[in-house]
Amino acid sequence: MKTPAHPAARTLLPAALFLGCALALSACGKGNVPEAKAAEAKDAVPAVPVEAVKASHRAIAASYTGTAALEPRAEAQVVARTSGVALKVLVEEGQVVRAGQPLIRLDPDRARLAVAQTAAQLRKLENNYHRAEQLVVQRMVSASDVDQLRYDTENMRAQHQLAQLELSFTTVVAPISGVVASRSIKDGNFVQINTPVLRIVDNARLEAVLNVPERELATLKAGQPVSLVADALPGRTFEGQVDRVAPVVDSGSGTFRVVCTFEGGQALQPGMFGRVRIDYDKRADALVVPRVALLDDGDAAVYVVRDGKSVRTPVTVGYSDGEWIEVRKGLKLGDAVVTAGKVALRDGTVVQVIDTAAPKVAAAKPTDKRG
Known part of the structure; x- marks a missing residue:
């Protein structure tokens, strides 16, 4: 014979079943959280x-940039205009000279003798001519003889002036102002006529010549500011300006010449290579x-x-x-x-x-x- 269940036991049984189900569901939920987070991280796009x-x-x-070597605005090869022995070379390389300054003194003895000889002949002819002018009035000398004496006198005067010019050539002078770039003569050397002995460059103003494409012809004008960075002087910038622009485009290269000028001095020297920039608009x-x-x-x-x-x-x-x-x-x-x-x-x-x-x-x- 079965014993009937206690009323309290019948009340607790459903509650226990509900609590067990709740705990099981809670455990299942906690197990799915990492998986959800992983899926969410997988779908996210990383920021770059x-x-x-x-x-x-x-x-x-706005600017145009090119490269060029600096050139002196004026340069002269000094040549001996007469032959002779160099008695004294008065300048050294690197020395600044002025136009007309004596550079070399050649032996002047032969030239002085030529001057003295022509001077004596000229005085003789002048005296003969003056006497003939007086005698022609007295009709003791023909007019043709007087004309011949006048011609001989003028010819000798020209020869005398030429001898004086040759004497002046024994002192070689600077044709331009500048600095002595090279010297190819020493004291005691014999110099032939028209032989280069010195080279002088005017480094007071230097030029950089650019060959610019024709598309820039309308933008580059004289007077525009220019800056130069020389390879030999890193860290320094030198200012100049466009001096002149060639109005003709070379048909072979399709370029035109733009000449920029810079002030020379102790820093910039002829022959230096650099980058030139021309600012034509701002x-x-x-x-x-x-x-x-x-x-x-x-x-x-x-x-x-x-x-x-x-x-x-x-x-x-x-x-x-x-x-x-x-x-x-x-x-x-x-x-x-x-x-x-x-x-x-x-x-x-x-x-x-x-x-x-x-x-x-x-x-x-x-x-x-x-x-």
Whole structure:
């Protein structure tokens, strides 16, 4: 015979079953949390780290850049205009000379004797001519004889002047002012007529000649400012100007000549090679971005960071000045353009900007206004 269940036991049984189910469901829920988080992390797109710089206003210049060697504006090969022994060379290489300054003294003895000889012959002919002028009045000398004496006198006077000129050639003088660049004679050397003995260059003004493509013919004018950086003088910039522009384009090369002038001195010297920059236009308040921000896909465009994503933005560019380039259309002041990390981007890529600082600009080079 079965004993009937206690009423309290019948009440506790459903409660125990409910509690066991709740605990089982709770355990199942806790086991699924890591899996949900892993799936969520798998679906998330990682942000691409990039560097960006904001578009800003700054002065920018349009310029043409070329390379050239410096040439003296004037140069002279000093030659001996008569033969003789060099008794004294009065100058050395590197010495500054003035036009007309004595440079070399040649042996003058033969030239002096020629002057004395022609002077004596000239005095004799002059006396004969004066006497003949008196005698022709008395009809003791024919007019033709007087004319012959006058001709002989003038001829001897010219020979005397030539002898004096030859004597002056025994002192070799500087034809131009400048510096002695080379010397090919020493004391005691015999010098033949028309032999180069010295070379003088005028380094007070130096020229750099550029062969410029014809497309720049309308932009380059005389008087425009020019800057020069010489390879032999790193860290220094010399200022000059466009002196003259050839109006004719060479049909063979398609270029025209532009001559820039610089003041010479102790720094710039003839023969130095350098880079010449001609600024032909300036914008005082242009909107610019670093040149590295431009994409390399053939079109003028940049990536702009908007709402954490990259936006490919076409731009219209203007002048380029060093590491900066002018943007005339497509951007506004303060737009952040990507400068590093562009290759990993597409339109709409999620990005993380790790550096918004402007690129470091090299310290300004000292300008030497003497050059």
